[in-house]
């Protein structure tokens with residue numbers, strides 16, 4: 001349990017702009033789709049509008065393009081400053097790919113974004129399908145350049161290579 005005096009103190013010091021889009025908690029992360037600031041509970045797409053509605057509408061079309069297995073794009077925060085985003089899409093061709101069979105290469109792109117006094121860590125799971133995997137380098141670099149523009153401040157980018 002949190003110490004309530006500490007919590008009150010904290011809430012007083014948060015200005016309105018730093019509050020969660022869905023509740024009055026302090027916003028911790030920013031949704032990459034709708035750009036709303038959200039708390040840890042509301043960061044997953046199913047937990048905030050309009051992303052939850054959009055997610056429901058397109059759920060049926062979110063299937064691996066090779067084997068038609070349904071995929072479940074997800075995003076979550078595992079601490080106040082560390083956020084994970086996995087869209088289950090091949091970065092090369094933009095199509096959905098399942099994790100077990102048709103993700104040929106998986107790369108974690110890590111971005112540190114400064115917000116106020118804190119550094120937020122966003123980890124994107126970047127996937128490549130069988131076809132796109134051999135050319136992932138150009139796709140990967142293009143992807144990084146896009147995020148540089150989108151996020152503004154980027155301090156660290158690391159790659160991990162996982163073979164399936």
Ligand SMILES: [Zn+2]
Pocket residue numbers: 020021022023024025038039040041042
């Ligand atoms: Zn919230």
Ligand SMILES: [Zn+2]
Pocket residue numbers: 031032033034035036045048049050051
């Ligand atoms: Zn959103």
Ligand SMILES: [Zn+2]
Pocket residue numbers: 064065066067068069097098101102
């Ligand atoms: Zn598949």
Ligand SMILES: [Zn+2]
Pocket residue numbers: 090091092093094095128129130131132133
């Ligand atoms: Zn692909």
